Amino acid sequence: MEIDPKFIEQSWKSRGFSCEIWTDLPGTIWSDFIHKTDELVMLIDGEIELQMSGQIFHPEIGEEILIPAGVNHTVRNIGQVTNQWFYGYKHH
Numbered sequence: 001m002e003i004d005p006k007f008i009e010q011s012w013k014s015r016g017f018s019c020e021i022w023t024d025l026p027g028t029i030w031s032d033f034i035h036k037t038d039e040l041v042m043l044i045d046g047e048i049e050l051q052m053s054g055q056i057f058h059p060e061i062g063e064e065i066l067i068p069a070g071v072n073h074t075v076r077n078i079g080q081v082t083n084q085w086f087y088g089y090k091h092h
Contacts, residue, residue, distance in 0.1 A: 003044055003062055008086055012040060017088035024048075024077040024085075031074045038090040039067040041075070046083025049076045 009019040017040050024030075024046075041050065042064045050057040050065055052073035059065050067073050069090075077083050 003042075005086075008042065012086075012088045016091050018091065019086055019088040022085055022087050023082060024075075025082050026077055026080055028077045029074065030076075032072055033074070034070060034072050035067070035089065037069050037092060039069075040086070040088045041065045041067060042086040044084040044086060046077060046081050047079035048083060048085060049078045050074070051076075 005021070012019040017038075021044065041048075041059070043059050043061050045061060048059065050059065050067075050073065052067055052071050057065060058078075
């Protein structure tokens with residue numbers, strides 16, 4: 001799937017979210033994060049595992065995941081390569 005970063009950024013901003021790109025090395029783990037605002041995440045390449053509310057997600061490239069405000073979550077790069085993903089926070 002081809003991802004158009006400008007389209008994603010415009011779509012998210014039109015819905016009140018910021019839009020940035022994050023890069024992680026293989027094996028990187030971001031554990032037990034809680035934000036005071038909703039967060040969107042979308043995998044650009046590689047593989048991630050997202051854990052929240054007792055569930056584990058393995059999003060496909062281009063699949064948008066909403067992490068609600070106040071929900072504890074962990075993101076892991078479970079692939080063998082450096083990955084990238086969009087993330088954005090809801091503006092209040």
